[in-house]
Amino acid sequence: MTSNLDEIVKKLAKKVKRHPKTLLTWFDDAGAIKVGDRYIAVKVDGFAASRALYPWCTFRDFGFRGVTGAVSDVIAKGCKPAVYAVSIGVKPEHIELIEDIFSGVEEAVNLYGGYIENMDTNVGYDDWIDIFVIGECSTQPIQRHAKPLDIVAIPRRLGLSVVAYIEYVEKRAPSFEEVKEFSCRPRACTEIASIVEECRACIDGSIDISDTFAEALQQLSEVSNAGLYINQKPSNMLHHLAISYAESRGVDLMTVTLASNEEYIPILVVKPGYEEHVIELLRKKGLEPILIGFATHQKSVSWLGKPVPKTIWDYASGTITHIST
Template sequence: MGEKAFLKGLLNILGVEDNDVVYIDDLAIKLDGSAASTSKLPFQTWRDFGWRNVAAAVSDLRVKFAAPQFLLASVTVPSLEVAREIIEGIKEASEAFSVKYVGGDLNQGVEAVVDVALLGKAQYRIGRVPRPGDLLITVPYFGYTSIAYRLWQIDHPAVLRGVEMLKRPVPNWPLPSPECVTASMDSSDGLADVLWTMAQGVDIIVRELPTTEEVIRFASAHGLSVEELVFNGGEEYLPVFAVRPHCTVNPPYVVFAEVSQGEGKVWWRGEVLKWKGWSYFA
């Protein structure tokens, strides 16, 4: 059993909505974290690792139009030196995202693990499931993190951009009109994971790849599949919004897919999308 199936079963037992945040009255709560053995990249410092975990939680709140206000962090580390650097990265991120860092917990362990809890105000309640007729929009920068995962040692503008996105994500994209949005997710486990998660009782038809000419040229020059780079990356922390078809879509957003009645499938070029995104315990 993979991570997604396990979590879905757990949420069913708890009777909790499958969403990026937990809503309690007018509050939105997010708990997110990672272990260094599976999530810290070779080019990240411990400060970057602390920052990244805050950014991941901020992204989940932001895509739901919830403004994060307070932050708690639990840090498990093998040494106090590592703890200092991680906590400094958490502090730097909290200041950058205007969130008040109010405390947390410190433990000793064989590897570094960081968990971040955010509390914010929720003006709206937004789920993950779009409606037939909706359009999917995003900021079209998918593919860069995939490139950086594979070829981070190459000196190329596309690689450098991907490395920077992974080192210190900055989920500060503008928000569309909330009245237009019917569902939303951010991409942390890859665009394919977002699309398959949103395709619950509906079909999603991808019309174009939400990426740049730079990514397309890089893929061609290095013998890489641009589709795999775009769909099967991860940690982009880019938003995917389902919007009503009559709504105006303004830059930096682009329409890249549409939602139709269906049985929960994602389509690309007339075939079921083969990529599923990244998952623990796969």
């Protein structure tokens, strides 16, 4: 997120009126409240096609991806999507695309579960989509949080997003079909919600990787007032296609890992002693989980002894930006 936009959001946070039984901070992946004896998550997410639709993807993919972005944040809190509302806007010459975008939305909802209860359409100077999701939570939603000695894990390997991004910047379509599929129709990690339901006491915190991996680490550290130490090699965290692509182009593997974006999986913060149990639960769901590090008292993010450079998704420019080293 850009610094100016970040400051505006922080300013709004100081004056917004929130529900008296809110459970998550303003800066978390989603909102959540307790209603009676039930936990409810709520999320809104939006995308403009001029920034979020790769040229090799379709508007049907655009609708699917919009749902994935919103659902992933709900899932990262340990909840399951239940009800959706959709707002679709198009340029005047793209009126006929509304049906294609909505078809992609329906395909995603059929995959993730739940019901579409409301829809709005509009016309403007871009094509866009906003997805609203209400999630049902079987237990108290997971906050962005880590405390010293907690173990940090990811449910699968990263990096296909960076391959797609570099190819786009260099005005090419990815040669790997798996990269095309991932960039057009990323899948949220639906298995997380059932694992949280089975072992909520195992997990201290979570954050969705929707901007960059580096930014997610920094945000998790800042909100927790704790540090994170990554002790896993990049080659053990990256998809094999991302590794071969980076090596063929002379791109540093750590850079590829930190720049991984819109992966739509959570970083899980696991209580000490429970990490092997959580890893086993994830494996039983067909995932390839990786223990990547632990939380510290240092209040900074480092990787194998080196400070992690601030690598963010700049919404103003639509690019990945390295702020510092």
